[in-house]
Amino acid sequence: MENTPTNMFEWIWLIATQYSQLFIEGTIITLIISFAGTITGFIVGFIVGIVEDSKITPSDPLPQKILTRCFKIIFKIYIEVFRDTPMIVQAMIVYFGIRQIGIQIDPISAGILVTMLNTGAYMAETVRGGIKSIDIGQREGALAMGMSPIGAMIHIVLPQAFKNIIPEMANMFLTNLKMTSVLNVIGVKELFLQAKTAGGTYYKYFESYLVIAAIYFVLCFLFNRIFLLIEKKMAGKKDYVLAVEYMENNE
C-alpha cells in the first residue's frame, strides 16, 4: 500500500472505503432482518395480544372454549420464555435447534425468525395494553348495534388501539435495528459481523466499529424522524369542514 494511514481518522477512512462493499451489504441485511422481523413480529404480537385479551364467555360452544384456553396457555408460556431470556441465547437455540432436527435453515431466515418471535412476545403485551386503553363504551356501542365481538374488535377497537401503540411500535423497530447485531453469533452477515471482518485485516477493530456505530446512528436517527412524522400525520386534522349543503337557512 502506497500511503499507510498515520492517524485514527485516516484509518477510519481507509476501512470505510476499502470495505464499503461489506458495510453496504451489512446495512442491507440489517435492514432486511429488522423490517421483516418487526413486521412479522407485529402480526404475531397482534394475534397473541388479541387472544390474550379475549374472554371466554359461558355462551361459547365447548370446542371454542377449549381451543381458546389452550391458545391462552401456549401464548402465556411463549411470552414468558421470550421475555425472560436474552435474544442472543434465543438466536443460538432457534438456529441450532432447527438445524438439529434436520432443517437446513440459513442464518438470515433464522435471524428473521428470532427477531419475529422476540418482537411478538413484547408486542403482545403492548397490543393488550393498547386494547385495554380503549374505553369499554366503544366496544359496547358497537355490540349494542348488533356488531359481533370480532367485528367490534376489527372495526372499532383495534383501529383506535393501533393509533395509540404506534410510538411503541416505532420504538420496537429501532430496538430491533440495533438488536440484530447479536445475530452475528449465528453467522448472519449483518453490520456487526461485517465490522468484525473489516477490522480483522489490519487489526483495527476500534476504527471499524466506529464506522458501524455511525451507520447505526444515522439509520436510527432517520427512522426516528420518519416515525415522528407519521405519528403527526396520524393525529389527524384539528378542524373539520361544515357540510354547507345540509345547512338549514334559519340556522
Place this chain on the structure above:
Amino acid sequence: MKTNEKGSKPKNEKASKPEEIIRVEELSKSFGEHQVLRKIDFSVKKGDVICILGSSGSGKSTLLRCINQLETQTYGKIYFEGKELGKTQKEINRYRSRVGMVFQSFNLFNNMTVLKNCMAGTRKVLHLSKEEAHDRAIAHLKSVGMAPFINAYPAQLSGGQKQRVAIARGLCMNPDVLLFDEPTSALDPEMVGEVLNVMKSLAKTGLTMLIVTHEMGFAHDVSSRVLFMDKGYIVEDAPPEKFFTNPDSGRVKEFLSRYIQKDKENGDE
C-alpha cells in the same frame, strides 16, 4: 330451548298479542354477592314510551343493559316479539340490531366521522349498499339537526351534539325499540334541552322507547307509562298522570316530594 325458536307458539297466551314487543319475566341480576335486579316483570307494547325513574343504584341502567343483553341476566327470561331470546352470539347480534341503545357517555366511535358513525351499523351489520347507508344516515342526521357536521369527529363536538348524533346512529338501524340510558345525565344543563327535544319529536313518531332518566318534566310530558325502581324492584308502574299525582307506593311519594322541594328551591333563587 332450541325447539322454542322456530315456529312454536309462546307458552303465555297474552304474549301472542301482536302489539307486545318486549316482555321481561322474573328478570334477576347479581354481580357477585350484590343483587341488582330482583324478579322484574313488565312488558312493552309497540309505540310505548316508557320512562324508568328511580334513585341511583336502584338498577335502572342494569335493567336496560339486560334488555340489550350487554349484561346477561342471572335468572329470568326476556321475550322479543313473543319469542324467548336466543343464546347464541348470532341470535343476540340479530336481536341487538333491532333494539338500539343510546348511552349516557354517547359511545360514538372516536375513529370515525359523524357520517361514518351513522353508517357503521347499516354497512357492517345490515349490509346495506353504500348509497343506501349514506342516504339513511343523512336523513336521520337531518332530523336531529346534525347533518352539517358529517365531517366532524366526535372529539370536535359538544356533548349535546354528540348525543344527537348517537340518537341518529341508533335510528339508522330502523330499530323496533330504542333504549336510552340516561341520555342527558352527562350533559351541561344548557345542552339537555336540545337532546330532550329530539327525543320528544321521536316519541311522536310512534317509535317504541325505553328511557332511563332523571328528567321528571320530560317523563311527565312524553311517557305513556312511568316505571319507578327501588332496590332492584319495580315499585310503581303507572301512566304519568297517576304517577305524578297519585302514586300507590310510599317510596314514590317520598321521591316526588323531595323532587318538588328541590324544584321550589331552584325557583326561589
